[in-house]
Amino acid sequence: MLQIKKEGIILEKRNLGFEREGVLNPAILFEGEDIHLFYRAVGKGNYSTVGYCKLNLLREVKQRLDVPLLFPQFEYEKQGVEDPRIVKIDDLYYLTYTANDGVNAMGALATSIDLVNWEKRGLIVPQYSYEEFAHLAETKGELNEKYLRFNGKNVVPKNLVKKVLLWDKNIILFPRRINGKLYFLHRIKPDIQIVSIYDLSELTHSFWDNFFLKFNDSILISPKYVHEVSYVGGGCPPIETDNGWLIIYHGVHDTVDGYVYCACASLLDLENPEKEIARLPYALFEPEYEWELHGIVNNVCFPTGAMVNNDTLYIYYGAADEHIACASVSLTELLKELMLNPIPHEK
Secondary structure (H helix, E strand, O other), rough: OOOOEEEEEEEOOOOOOHHOOOEEEEEEEOOOOOEEEEEEEHHHHEEEEEEEEOOOOOOEEEEEEOOOOOOOHHHHHEEEEEEEEEEOOEEEEEEEEEEOOOOOOEEEEEEOOOOOOEEEEEEOOOOHHHHHHHOOOOOOOOOOOHHHHHHOOOOOOOOHHHHOOOOOOEEOOOOOOOOOOEEEEEEEEEEEEEEOOOOHHOOOHHHHHHHHHHHHHHHHEOOOOOHHOOEEOOOOOOEEEEOOEEEEEEEEEEOEEEEEEEEEEEEEEEOOOEEEEEEEEOEEOOOOOOOHHHHOOOOOEEEEEEEEOOOOOEEEEEOOOOEEEEEEEHHHHHHHHOOHHHHHHHO
């Protein structure tokens, strides 16, 4: 069994309006001797922005802004800028996040060349109703019934003036091009899907029409084991290893006390990341301490950022939607364990 070390809480909320309710779900960027955290900060009324701080290798705070780095500026994100992830591809930083307009939660993108000045690129996911999605996705057969359960009419208010869209979030880019293509993960419950493009300009309505017509081909990770039986979603940006792309994602299962969120691990083929080659049959880690079990949302370990230093994988996560914590594990041992749990594929 893998030895996981809970490093504990590394960042707490402050008595500032923009993060008074909680800090959670950070994007992580490890450069030189610095660890950059772009974290979700929650103020009154569940209004979310992105805060910033810089840590040293001992996870001590070197710098922390007392105002948000990113905040709602457009109609599509007026209720919140949530759950960022970050990668650097070539000379450009890509920060993906969930844009919340008070009704819909959708994947969006901002880019920067210096981590200070950010250009918002808007929503990069399909903007379809569930019905529009289902008409296309069911052309080859019925969808898993969970798509209707999590996304259909029965889970949204009927008296809203605003069009209710299919929630598509947890947008996570791979940190380099693969065979010339940009790949990214996204999540329409209950599965994790994958997209490949040469340029962001390809993400048109026509593109998504064709994507949904072949929707089953895009499903990468589906719930398989008890700890993730309800649904799964993207976590940290993929980490390139000799064995494949390491994916740390979140898995959710239902209990009498509500949903439990845990960290999970999978491995994708290096040259063909649309192919999952291994998966842990148990949770990498799950809520166990008081600060993970009780908070704004109970029973949550929600991984969103990771870094490797001297063969140790550090996974940063939101704990009970109120704190930012870290867990660590030997990268070598994790990869060994994954390779003991291969996923068979038809030849």
